[in-house]
Every structure is written in structure tokens, then in C-alpha cells.
Amino acid sequence: NAGVMQNPRHLVRRRGQEARLRCSPMKGHSHVYWYRQLPEEGLKFMVYLQKENIIDESGMPKERFSAEFPKEGPSILRIQQVVRGDSAAYFCASSPRGDFTDTQYFGPGTRLTVL
Amino acid sequence: GQQVMQIPQYQHVQEGEDFTTYCNSSTTLSNIQWYKQRPGGHPVFLIQLVKSGEVKKQKRLTFQFGEAKKNSSLHITATQTTDVGTYFCAGSSGGSYIPTFGRGTSLIVHP
Numbered sequence: 001n002a003g004v005m006q007n008p009r010h011l012v013r014r015r016g017q018e019a020r021l022r023c024s025p026m027k028g029h030s031h032v033y034w035y036r037q038l039p040e041e042g043l044k045f046m047v048y049l050q051k052e053n054i055i056d057e058s059g060m061p062k063e064r065f066s067a068e069f070p071k072e073g074p075s076i077l078r079i080q081q082v083v084r085g086d087s088a089a090y091f092c093a094s095s096p097r098g099d100f101t102d103t104q105y106f107g108p109g110t111r112l113t114v115l
Numbered sequence: 116g117q118q119v120m121q122i123p124q125y126q127h128v129q130e131g132e133d134f135t136t137y138c139n140s141s142t143t144l145s146n147i148q149w150y151k152q153r154p155g156g157h158p159v160f161l162i163q164l165v166k167s168g169e170v171k172k173q174k175r176l177t178f179q180f181g182e183a184k185k186n187s188s189l190h191i192t193a194t195q196t197t198d199v200g201t202y203f204c205a206g207s208s209g210g211s212y213i214p215t216f217g218r219g220t221s222l223i224v225h226p
Binding site for chain 1: 150157159163165203205218221
């Protein structure tokens with residue numbers, strides 16, 4: 001029973017390039033959440049998606065960031081024209097029901113470094 | 116918006132000593148969850164509290180949810196080096212499915 005999978009685990013990009021982060025939820029989970037974590041800080045919510053729908057993107061910057069969760073395939077967090085301030089760990093979590101009692105299961109994260 | 120404060124930010128203890136981290140919310144919570152993140156790792160779910168005044172135990176860990184559902188604590192008895200990591204609380208309120216995470220308490224256990 002595979003857990004939440006994220007790839008790549010480490011990603012290095014130069015300023016101005018694009019970063020694509022992938023997340024495959026646990027089997028049977030249709031709710032995906034993306035978080036960003038800066039060093040020695042907590043997790044900041046970015047976006048909540050269900051299959052083919054963005055439910056809540058209140059934590060996502062309006063520009064350069066986008067997310068999708070297609071009917072087939074993993075959820076993707078896309079960062080265009082990366083800047084140094086985008087360097088962080090990006091975690092994806094999935095849950096089965098999407099209600100407030102749900103448990104979120106986190107993936108191993110993608111550590112993004114922008115040079 | 117909802118804010119979740121967690122103290123202390125860091126805690127150094129000698130192995131065998133007890134440890135407590137506190138979580139306070141600016142709003143009444145529907146529930147609170149606790150996670151542990153090892154250095155270089157990812158958050159791992161520990162427990163969820165839903166009821167006012169609820170107390171749950173997992174071996175040496177005791178979790179409490181305040182009567183007003185605005186604060187919570189995690190207490191570890193007789194710490195071990197395997198307890199090292201950052202402990203996060205995360206609370207949801209107002210019907211939101213999105214938990215707000217505290218900044219975490221990093222526990223350092225000295226052998």
C-alpha cells in the first residue's frame with residue numbers, strides 16, 4: 001500500500017526557469033493539498049484540489065503559481081519564472097474524504113533550490 | 116484570519132526529562148491535529164482531538180484539547196533520543212477543511 005509519492009525529491013532551477021512538482025496521492029484518496037515550508041518554519045497552505053477541480057487556492061500566490069489535478073495522473077504544482085524566494089520544501093498531502101475530521105497523509109516533499 | 120501560535124519554538128532536554136509543547140488558537144477550533152516531523156523528513160500524523168476537554172494517550176505521549184477548544188498541548192514523559200523532531204499542531208475552524216499549522220516546536224534530546 002504505497003503512501004503519497006512526490007517527485008522529484010530534489011529540484012534545482014536557475015532563476016527564470018520553470019519548476020514542475022508532482023504528487024501522486026494514496027490509493028483511494030481524491031483530495032490533495034499542497035503546502036510550502038521554509039526553513040525552520042511551519043507549513044503554509046497553498047492549494048486544495050479534488051480530481052479536476054480546484055477547491056481552495058487562497059494560499060497560492062496569484063502570479064507564477066498554478067496547480068492541477070487531472071482526471072488521470074498526478075497532481076502538479078507548477079512554478080513559472082522561479083525566483084530565489086521560491087526555494088523551499090513543497091509538501092503534498094492527500095486525504096480520503098475532504099472533511100474536517102480527515103487525516104492528511106504527507107508525501108516526502110520536493111526540496112526546490114533556485115540558484 | 117485564523118492564527119495558531121505554538122510555544123516554545125525550541126526545547127532542549129536531557130534524555131529522561133519530560134517535554135511539553137503548547138498550541139493556542141485565535142478562534143474556536145473544530146478539531147486539532149498533531150504531527151511530528153523528523154529532521155529532513157515529512158510531517159507524520161500523530162493524533163486528532165475533536166471533543167472539548169479531550170485527553171488521549173499514546174504510550175509516553177499525552178494530548179489534551181482545552182475546554183474552550185482554543186488550546187491544546189502535547190506532553191512527552193521521559194523523553195528518548197527517538198523523540199527528536201519538530202512537533203506541529205494544526206487546527207481547523209469555521210467549517211474549513213484546511214488546517215492552519217503552528218510554527219512547530221523543535222525538540223532536541225541530549226543523551
